[in-house]
Amino acid sequence: MTIGSPHDQQVVLEARGITKRFPGVIANNNVSLRLHKGEVLALLGENGAGKSTLMNILYGLYHQDEGEILVNGTPMRASSPHESIQRGIGMVHQHFQLVPVMTVAENVMLGNEITRGGVFLDRRRAAHLIGEISRQYGLEVDPNALIADLPVGAQQRVEIIKALYRNADILILDEPTAVLTPQEADDLVQIMHTLVAQGKSIIFITHKLREVLEIADRIVVLRGGHVVGEALPATSSEANLAAMMVGRDVILRVDKAVAHPGATVLEVRNLRVRDDRGLLAVNGADLDVRAGEILGVAGVQGNGQTELVAAITGLRAKESGSVRVAGQDVSDATPRRISELGVAHIPEDRQREGLVTSYALTDNSVLELYYRQPFASGIIRDEAQVEAHCARLVQDFDVRTPSTHVPVSSLSGGNQQKLIVAREFSQPITLLIAAQPTRGIDVGSIEFVHSQIVKKRDEGVAVLVISAELDEVLALSDRIAVMYHGQIVATVRSGELTRDELGLLMAGAGKVAHEAF
Ligand SMILES: Nc1ncnc2c1ncn2[C@@H]1O[C@H](COP(=O)(O)OP(=O)(O)OP(=O)(O)O)[C@@H](O)[C@H]1O
Ligand SMILES: [Mg+2]
Numbered sequence: 092m093t094i095g096s097p098h099d100q101q102v103v104l105e106a107r108g109i110t111k112r113f114p115g116v117i118a119n120n121n122v123s124l125r126l127h128k129g130e131v132l133a134l135l136g137e138n139g140a141g142k143s144t145l146m147n148i149l150y151g152l153y154h155q156d157e158g159e160i161l162v163n164g165t166p167m168r169a170s171s172p173h174e175s176i177q178r179g180i181g182m183v184h185q186h187f188q189l190v191p192v193m194t195v196a197e198n199v200m201l202g203n204e205i206t207r208g209g210v211f212l213d214r215r216r217a218a219h220l221i222g223e224i225s226r227q228y229g230l231e232v233d234p235n236a237l238i239a240d241l242p243v244g245a246q247q248r249v250e251i252i253k254a255l256y257r258n259a260d261i262l263i264l265d266e267p268t269a270v271l272t273p274q275e276a277d278d279l280v281q282i283m284h285t286l287v288a289q290g291k292s293i294i295f296i297t298h299k300l301r302e303v304l305e306i307a308d309r310i311v312v313l314r315g316g317h318v319v320g321e322a323l324p325a326t327s328s329e330a331n332l333a334a335m336m337v338g339r340d341v342i343l344r345v346d347k348a349v350a351h352p353g354a355t356v357l358e359v360r361n362l363r364v365r366d367d368r369g370l371l372a373v374n375g376a377d378l379d380v381r382a383g384e385i386l387g388v389a390g391v392q393g394n395g396q397t398e399l400v401a402a403i404t405g406l407r408a409k410e411s412g413s414v415r416v417a418g419q420d421v422s423d424a425t426p427r428r429i430s431e432l433g434v435a436h437i438p439e440d441r442q443r444e445g446l447v448t449s450y451a452l453t454d455n456s457v458l459e460l461y462y463r464q465p466f467a468s469g470i471i472r473d474e475a476q477v478e479a480h481c482a483r484l485v486q487d488f489d490v491r492t493p494s495t496h497v498p499v500s501s502l503s504g505g506n507q508q509k510l511i512v513a514r515e516f517s518q519p520i521t522l523l524i525a526a527q528p529t530r531g532i533d534v535g536s537i538e539f540v541h542s543q544i545v546k547k548r549d550e551g552v553a554v555l556v557i558s559a560e561l562d563e564v565l566a567l568s569d570r571i572a573v574m575y576h577g578q579i580v581a582t583v584r585s586g587e588l589t590r591d592e593l594g595l596l597m598a599g600a601g602k603v604a605h606e607a608f
Pocket of ligand 1: 113116136137138139140144145492493500501504506533
């Protein structure tokens with residue numbers, strides 16, 4: 092797409108010999124990196140490799156212990172976000188920093204108000220400018236919409252507009268596609284193409300290798316805080332990128348034998364659940380999962396999957412209908428009672444539902460179990476037991492941390508997710524509900540988590556997997572249920588339908604056909 096090699100082009104951002112230490116960890120070890128004008132540079136690496144740390148240093152949120160950052164050949168001085176923004180660097184974090192009760196325009200202007208007469212926000216001028224940015228780069232969004240009403244993909248466009256509004260020429264996107272639907276991710280790829288075509292430069296982090304091959308001009312791989320290699324998409328494959336990241340060959344497929352389903356463990360009947368806005372997000376869903384099988388729910392995000400899981404696990408009230416687990420009616424049961432029936436839950440929002448990030452790993456490793464044997468007798472917690480348990484989880488699931496006593500907030504995103512999975516798999520269970528189980532996890536660890544899910548199945552656990560990644564649903568499931576507009580519109584055996592046929596059902600085509608008869 093570029094004429095000549097990118098190396099002939101102007102270097103807009105350079106990291107020279109960056110080292111950053113945290114207690115017990117060297118997050119970046121003498122890292123050097125160059126970003127050229129008009130290029131998409133993909134940064135790859137295992138969970139905990141140091142990607143986010145490096146980006147936070149470039150954006151001025153962290154200060155490096157050694158090394159320097161140059162923008163257009165001139166060193167940065169203060170290392171503060173203020174200086175980075177002034178020098179034309181913008182960052183979109185994985186957790187958006189928007190105010191939900193404010194409009195798009197208000198959020199974009201926040202902290203950068205255009206004032207007239209020194210007092211009032213000039214909303215009209217700002218709205219006009221937002222409109223121009225949105226047209227120029229294909230960032231479709233209504234400036235007057237409330238953030239709370241927007242889907243995730245649109246919120247992300249607002250974050251990008253916000254950076255461009257502050258005249259960013261260099262954009263740092265930390266795992267922007269982790270929270271997007273496949274369609275939204277495709278849109279973002281288009282937007283990135285438009286941005287670089289107009290002279291912007293982008294550093295882009297992702298764990299999805301297919302995206303890297305599709306969008307990157309150049310790829311840099313980090314491992315253990317070091318740059319371990321550089322690659323070009325034209326001469327790379329998913330397999331060799333995975334091997335470069337992890338340092339060994341990775342099986343990108345799930346190996347599993349034929350399922351031998353037993354008795355029905357989860358039985359959902361005519362379930363109706365309202366979402367936060369009071370709308371019926373689940374509208375008459377029926378579902379069965381049997382012991383020893385994996386049922387995958389395929390669907391475009393926002394078709395009621397989140398509310399379905401919340402209702403089954405007792406986190407959200409049901410409007411009507413019933414849920415039974417192992418023959419027991421749990422329609423009105425509390426999350427604790429449901430968990431005591433042997434139901435494990437990997438929640439989709441790890442920061443809100445899965446962890447208390449200000450607590451240590453040890454506390455988080457027994458979040459729902461702290462009051463039970465062997466972790467407590469009476470009201471006394473057995474610290475040695477908790478400690479041993481946590482150490483085992485960290486070891487078995489390769490959670491990268493300097494110690495089990497640091498707060499979970501100091502773990503990298505993927506390692507937080509691995510800790511939840513480890514905890515939920517550590518108890519004897521009859522039903523596993525896994526929502527986006529590998530979100531933010533690197534390819535090597537995905538392989539491991541998938542094999543653990545299959546192992547649970549083979550031990551007789553009933554498994555319900557909900558994933559925005561159709562590939563993940565296809566790889567894991569013995570049966571696939573397609574969810575559309577709050578209903579299960581089809582349930583098929585794995586392999587019965589092609590990827591495209593499933594895609595049509597997910598888009599509601601099956602329903603239309605059904606109604607036509
Ligand atoms: N604020 C912090 N305090 C202590 N340690 C930290 C902090 N931030 C990061 N670390 C450590 O630095 C290392 C690199 O973490 P970083 O978040 O940069 O990884 P990453 O490559 O972004 O991983 P992921 O793919 O999981 O997001 C990890 O070992 C992490 O535990
Ligand atoms: Mg990260």
